[in-house]
Amino acid sequence: MRYAVLGTGIVGRTVAARLVSLGHEVVIGTRDPESTLTRAEYADWQAGQPEVRLATFPEAARYGEVLVNATGGQASIAALTEADSAHLDGKVLIDIANPLDFSQGFPPFLDPANTDSLGELIQRSFPGLRVVKTLNTMNCQIMVDPARVPGDHNVFLSGEDPDAKKTVRELLSSFGWTEASILDLGGIETARGTEMLLPVWLRLMGSLGHADFNFHIQGAHPAP
Ligand code: NAP
Numbered sequence: 001m002r003y004a005v006l007g008t009g010i011v012g013r014t015v016a017a018r019l020v021s022l023g024h025e026v027v028i029g030t031r032d033p034e035s036t037l038t039r040a041e042y043a044d045w046q047a048g049q050p051e052v053r054l055a056t057f058p059e060a061a062r063y064g065e066v067l068v069n070a071t072g073g074q075a076s077i078a079a080l081t082e083a084d085s086a087h088l089d090g091k092v093l094i095d096i097a098n099p100l101d102f103s104q105g106f107p108p109f110l111d112p113a114n115t116d117s118l119g120e121l122i123q124r125s126f127p128g129l130r131v132v133k134t135l136n137t138m139n140c141q142i143m144v145d146p147a148r149v150p151g152d153h154n155v156f157l158s159g160e161d162p163d164a165k166k167t168v169r170e171l172l173s174s175f176g177w178t179e180a181s182i183l184d185l186g187g188i189e190t191a192r193g194t195e196m197l198l199p200v201w202l203r204l205m206g207s208l209g210h211a212d213f214n215f216h217i218q219g220a221h222p223a224p
Contacts, residue, residue: 004064029060089128119191
């Protein structure tokens, strides 16, 4: 499968590397490839991942059969606008971003929140996209390697399109998520709930002193 990972931060790099390890063809999207290559952290990573091609957001989006949104949550609409609707329409977008606003320092706050979510905002702004919100409630190392956290724990799905969710389930399964660990919460409106786990997640990280943990929903079996 041809994947476009939009975002060159730690999440984009981690997901892109995992996709390559699974045999997929991956392009990673950025605003300005030349400038991104001048960042030591990115350049070091790219040197170890020669199969991943760095491209502009529109080039990456045009290439990808499935897209991953790993851009900053406050920048996602700008990044997708730059990617161009013509390259988005009909495609599955795996939305990992959280709308965290760091403008007033740490801890960040969520915007939008409560009566809206980034997942919904993306789906409204780009109606041709088939948005599935997932993986946003854990550290990126766990997204692609759930066995890092011992025992049962969960990943959530939100989205309107059953076929898109099926595609995402298959990908999650290839990352190591079991069927039982994937909890489908319903439509994209349910992204409000998972995005609003972030203030809890951030306080847990502060209190535990590490990010190698995840949410486990006890009793998450189907209703009788
Ligand atoms: P990040 O620093 O939040 O975002 C980096 C990406 O955002 C870069 O590709 C950057 O483009 C793009 N970007 C920034 N400002 C932009 C603008 N004005 N217009 C267009 N694009 C812009 O990266 P991250 O830490 O890897 O996180 C990615 C997303 O995953 C975030 O939404 C975060 O909340 C979410 N998330 C992170 C974790 C985690 O483990 N860190 C876990 C769960 C969810 P350039 O490449 O051009 O610089």
